[in-house]
Amino acid sequence: xxxxxxxxxxxxxxxxxxxxxxxxxxxxxxxxxxxxxxxxxxxxxxxxxxxxxxxxxxxxxxxxxxxxxxxxxxxxxxxxxxxxxxxxxxxxxxxxxxxxxxxxxxxxxxxxxxxxxxxxxxxxxxxxxxxxxxxxxxxxxxxxxxxxxxxxxxxxxxxxxxxxxxxxxxxxxxxxxxxxxxxxxxxxxxxxxxxxxxxxxxxxxxxxxxxxxxxxxxxxxxxxxxxxxxxxxxxxxxxxxxxxxxxxxxxxxxxxxxxxxxxxxxxxxxxxxxxxxxxxxxxxxxxxxxxxxxxxxxxxxxxxxxxxxxxxxxxxxxxxxxxxxxxxxxxxxxxxxxxxxxxxxxxxxxxxxxxxxxxxxxxxxxxxxxxxxxxxxxxxxxxxxxxxxxxxxxxxxxxxxxxxxxxxxxxxxxxxxxxxxxxxxxxxxxxxxxxxxxxxxxxxxxxxxxxxxxxxxx
Amino acid sequence: xxxxxxxxxxxxxxxxxxxxxxxxxxxxxxxxxxxxxxxxxxxxxxxxxxxxxxxxxxxxxxxxxxx
Amino acid sequence: xxxxxxxxxxxxxxxxxxxxxxxxxxxxxxxxxxxxxxxxxxxxxxxxxxxxxxxxxxxxxxxxxxxxxxxxxxxxxxxxxxxxxxxxxxxxxxxxxxxxxxxxxxxxxxxxxxxxxxxxxxxxxxxxxxxxxxxxxxxxxxxxxxxxxxxxxxxxxxxxxxxxxxxxxxxxxxxxxxxxxxxxxxxxxxxxxxxxxxxxxxxxx
Numbered sequence: 001x002x003x004x005x006x007x008x009x010x011x012x013x014x015x016x017x018x019x020x021x022x023x024x025x026x027x028x029x030x031x032x033x034x035x036x037x038x039x040x041x042x043x044x045x046x047x048x049x050x051x052x053x054x055x056x057x058x059x060x061x062x063x064x065x066x067x068x069x070x071x072x073x074x075x076x077x078x079x080x081x082x083x084x085x086x087x088x089x090x091x092x093x094x095x096x097x098x099x100x101x102x103x104x105x106x107x108x109x110x111x112x113x114x115x116x117x118x119x120x121x122x123x124x125x126x127x128x129x130x131x132x133x134x135x136x137x138x139x140x141x142x143x144x145x146x147x148x149x150x151x152x153x154x155x156x157x158x159x160x161x162x163x164x165x166x167x168x169x170x171x172x173x174x175x176x177x178x179x180x181x182x183x184x185x186x187x188x189x190x191x192x193x194x195x196x197x198x199x200x201x202x203x204x205x206x207x208x209x210x211x212x213x214x215x216x217x218x219x220x221x222x223x224x225x226x227x228x229x230x231x232x233x234x235x236x237x238x239x240x241x242x243x244x245x246x247x248x249x250x251x252x253x254x255x256x257x258x259x260x261x262x263x264x265x266x267x268x269x270x271x272x273x274x275x276x277x278x279x280x281x282x283x284x285x286x287x288x289x290x291x292x293x294x295x296x297x298x299x300x301x302x303x304x305x306x307x308x309x310x311x312x313x314x315x316x317x318x319x320x321x322x323x324x325x326x327x328x329x330x331x332x333x334x335x336x337x338x339x340x341x342x343x344x345x346x347x348x349x350x351x352x353x354x355x356x357x358x359x360x361x362x363x364x365x366x367x368x369x370x371x372x373x374x375x376x377x378x379x380x381x382x383x384x385x386x387x388x389x390x391x392x393x394x395x396x397x398x399x400x401x402x403x404x405x406x407x408x409x410x411x412x413x414x415x416x417x418x419x420x421x422x423x424x425x426x427x428x429x430x431x432x433x434x435x436x437x438x439x440x441x442x443x444x445x446x447x448x449x450x451x452x453x454x455x456x457x458x
Numbered sequence: 459x460x461x462x463x464x465x466x467x468x469x470x471x472x473x474x475x476x477x478x479x480x481x482x483x484x485x486x487x488x489x490x491x492x493x494x495x496x497x498x499x500x501x502x503x504x505x506x507x508x509x510x511x512x513x514x515x516x517x518x519x520x521x522x523x524x525x
Numbered sequence: 526x527x528x529x530x531x532x533x534x535x536x537x538x539x540x541x542x543x544x545x546x547x548x549x550x551x552x553x554x555x556x557x558x559x560x561x562x563x564x565x566x567x568x569x570x571x572x573x574x575x576x577x578x579x580x581x582x583x584x585x586x587x588x589x590x591x592x593x594x595x596x597x598x599x600x601x602x603x604x605x606x607x608x609x610x611x612x613x614x615x616x617x618x619x620x621x622x623x624x625x626x627x628x629x630x631x632x633x634x635x636x637x638x639x640x641x642x643x644x645x646x647x648x649x650x651x652x653x654x655x656x657x658x659x660x661x662x663x664x665x666x667x668x669x670x671x672x673x674x675x676x677x678x679x680x681x682x683x684x685x686x687x688x689x690x691x692x693x694x695x696x697x698x699x700x701x702x703x704x705x706x707x708x709x710x711x712x713x714x715x716x717x718x719x720x721x722x723x724x725x726x727x728x729x730x
Contacts, residue, residue, distance in 0.1 A: 206466045344716060352712040354467035355491035359715065366719035387723075400487050406468045469647060473563055475572045513575055515560055517647040 046124035081225030109188030132229025295412025297419035334438030360401035535599035621671035
């Protein structure tokens with residue numbers, strides 16, 4: 001299969017092209033490789049059930065548990081929540097452990113502040129997500145289905161209404177329960193999700209056992225990002241061949257990306273794997289690009305212009321596609337200051353359960369803030385020179401924190417900060433002399449404001 | 459077969475007995491939490507390792523065996 | 526003659542081992558509180574404080590068992606094995622001895638779960654270990670209620686000392702607990718603390 005060379009699309013019309021024969025009787029698949037796949041065509045209202053049924057037809061149940069899994073394996077679908085874990089392996093694991101008692105959860109916690117794709121999907125294509133949830137439930141023999149949605153997103157979409165419509169039409173075999181999630185960075189972490197749905201706080205638990213063995217209420221639990229479920233719903237209709245018509249042989253398909261341009265605008269777009277990064281974010285007016293969100297890594301703009309949206313190209317640079325966050329840092333901002341602001345947010349988002357993270361992240365964030373010249377509320381401080389040991393302190397604490405938590409929050413934070421120290425090396429030297437070369441200082445990377453309280457974990 | 463000492467960082471509250479009992483493999487960071495060397499437990503330290511696991515007041519340690 | 530002498534001897538042994546048990550159990554409580562709150566004893570490494578807690582508790586068990594056996598064996602008063610284990614079935618002083626049986630049963634649970642703690646898991650072990658806060662006061666009430674020795678003079682002073690020492694340790698524990706915040710809540714304060722510490726340090730040339 002040749003990699004798709006179609007560019008990213010935001011609700012652009014389906015491109016004509018050679019079609020792959022639909023695997024679902026009577027239904028023509030969308031043109032092979034054509035975009036968009038998940039997002040509806042331009043001009044179509046999002047979330048309309050009739051339009052969805054007209055475009056895709058009813059839920060293509062297989063009639064038997066596990067029937068769908070080989071097709072998912074053939075399609076090579078990986079998770080779109082950030083970890084990119086092969087979906088068929090998760091399905092197999094839960095199906096085996098479940099014995100008919102499994103629980104499936106669609107994860108729309110979207111704890112990453114710079115990501116809006118899950119929200120966009122729930123607004124524009126909720127029925128694909130809900131189809132995928134039903135198909136995943138059938139595949140693993142689940143007895144219960146849950147949609148885990150960030151509280152403010154839940155308030156903005158009319159999910160229960162749509163579910164009632166579907167249930168009324170007999171589309172859904174399992175009633176779906178919506179569980180509101182707190183707007184916390186770690187709320188979407190697998191074990192935190194299982195903890196909250198079980199009635200506890202949305203904080204990570206020590207693993208093993210992983211949630212596919214013991215998750216919600218101690219039962220085998222399948223946790224999939226809502227975008228993954230949407231892709232699943234399309235693969236079930238149009239087949240693995242169709243899915244592979246876009247993307248690369250090793251990384252097939254498309255993914256939703258949240259693109260933060262240097263002019264401050266943010267959009268959600270669907271792009272095939274292998275798309276050049278320069279086609280996604282405008283690199284001409286940027287110094288660097290943040291790839292993979294706040295647990296990802298910075299890449300210099302010049303280098304990014306030669307890269308494509310694939311883990312094969314990004315992993316060697318310490319980055320990854322993750323949940324599709326791409327942010328192009330404008331030339332008039334300082335990457336060190338932006339990183340320091342985000343680092344303080346990440347420290348505040350620690351669940352506070354593990355000593356090294358609880359103690360180490362605030363220390364790292366404070367050291368970075370001192371280096372960046374941030375005053376305590378995140379504004380710019382006076383031109384005081386940071387302590388000469390700041391960078392060595394930073395590096396020491398980063399080393400102490402990495403890998404010593406129950407979840408990957410400290411690791412991701414260290415990865416993010418480490419990449420900033422590398423990519424913004426020149427800025428680090430300037431700041432050590434008490435100077436900053438950036439002209440403008442309003443925050444560029446989105447950081448939620450406001451203090452958090454204990455109650456915010458539930 | 460190799461054995462390793464692993465810590466549950468959520469259960470661990472920094473008592474620090476493990477570092478006293480198995481200083482060859484466990485040191486305490488500046489906040490009092492154990493840093494466990496990423497190497498298998500040598501046979502001569504097997505008894506001390508088991509004792510560290512049993513004596514941890516928070517039961518936060520365990521011996522993991524791998525082939 | 527000899528029967529009365531040996532009986533009296535056993536009865537005295539029971540009373541004596543009872544007193545020693547009370548002192549040992551009080552010490553075990555105090556050291557247990559120290560371990561929990563990560564307190565230290567001067568000159569002792571942490572594992573030694575824990576070791577002291579364990580060894581004293583096993584020693585206490587030995588004395589409690591001797592206390593119970595001598596009480597049963599002695600024929601001065603009639604105390605059956607059942608009365609020692611099953612609360613409130615004794616013909617002699619059913620209330621005070623019953624409390625002793627309660628305390629003994631709780632102690633048995635504490636010891637068994639602690640010996641098996643690696644296998645029963647953290648939560649189960651902790652849940653049972655809390656019963657120590659029931660077992661010790663019940664033992665104290667049993668001691669004072671069933672023994673004329675402890676109700677007068679120097680022995681009363683000894684009993685009071687044990688009680689005050691444990692209450693003191695408990696007060697220390699509660700004060701420490703109120704001052705310490707659950708870990709999850711400490712995050713925003715720690716971030717703010719680090720910020721202010723660095724700002725203060727930056728003030729120095």
